[in-house]
Amino acid sequence: MHRSTPSSRAGKAVQDGGQAVRASAARALVPVITGKGSLADLDDHQVVTRDRALFRAMCYGVCRTLPRLEALAAQLLKTPLKARDADVQALLLLGIHQLLYMRIPAHAAVGETAGAARLLGKEWATKVLNGCLRRLQRDSSALLVEVDRDPAVALLHPRCCSRRCARPGPTSGAPSPPPTMTRGR
Numbered sequence: 001m002h003r004s005t006p007s008s009r010a011g012k013a014v015q016d017g018g019q020a021v022r023a024s025a026a027r028a029l030v031p032v033i034t035g036k037g038s039l040a041d042l043d044d045h046q047v048v049t050r051d052r053a054l055f056r057a058m059c060y061g062v063c064r065t066l067p068r069l070e071a072l073a074a075q076l077l078k079t080p081l082k083a084r085d086a087d088v089q090a091l092l093l094l095g096i097h098q099l100l101y102m103r104i105p106a107h108a109a110v111g112e113t114a115g116a117a118r119l120l121g122k123e124w125a126t127k128v129l130n131g132c133l134r135r136l137q138r139d140s141s142a143l144l145v146e147v148d149r150d151p152a153v154a155l156l157h158p159r160c161c162s163r164r165c166a167r168p169g170p171t172s173g174a175p176s177p178p179p180t181m182t183r184g185r
């Protein structure tokens with residue numbers, strides 16, 4: 001009969017905690033990536049106290065780098081995910097963010113993120129997430145060069161802002177109008 005030692009129980013708790021915090025972060029990000037909400041009402045009370053800093057770092061980090069993460073996710077997926085699988089999309093964005101921007105070991109980022117799909121009831125997604133994140137590990141340089149060709153992605157700006165910045169202005173050789181000397185009331 002196999003006996004559970006304190007160290008094996010502790011390892012299991014840490015693993016489950018890593019998957020749970022990623023699943024919670026994915027749930028929190030779904031409204032953001034679907035355009036139906038923001039992180040203004042981020043509720044981290046469902047996350048155990050020791051994982052709250054990681055939870056916040058992942059959620060805010062994904063939002064900060066969202067244009068680049070979405071472009072990379074599109075490159076990594078063979079076919080886009082369905083709208084009802086926004087939680088899996090959020091997990092993929094979380095995994096990409098961990099690999100590129102956080103000091104989390106690659107094996108932990110990939111394994112825990114893929115395992116979090118089970119907690120969301122999406123067993124099939126573990127293979128998809130594992131494959132995409134492993135491919136990012138292998139081909140990150142080429143993938144980053146490809147997605148960074150788009151200025152909105154490279155500069156992490158929304159498309160509307162990057163288009164506005166690309167319009168011809170005074171620095172493009174067109175004469176600028178003279179400044180007005182009146183003051184508004």
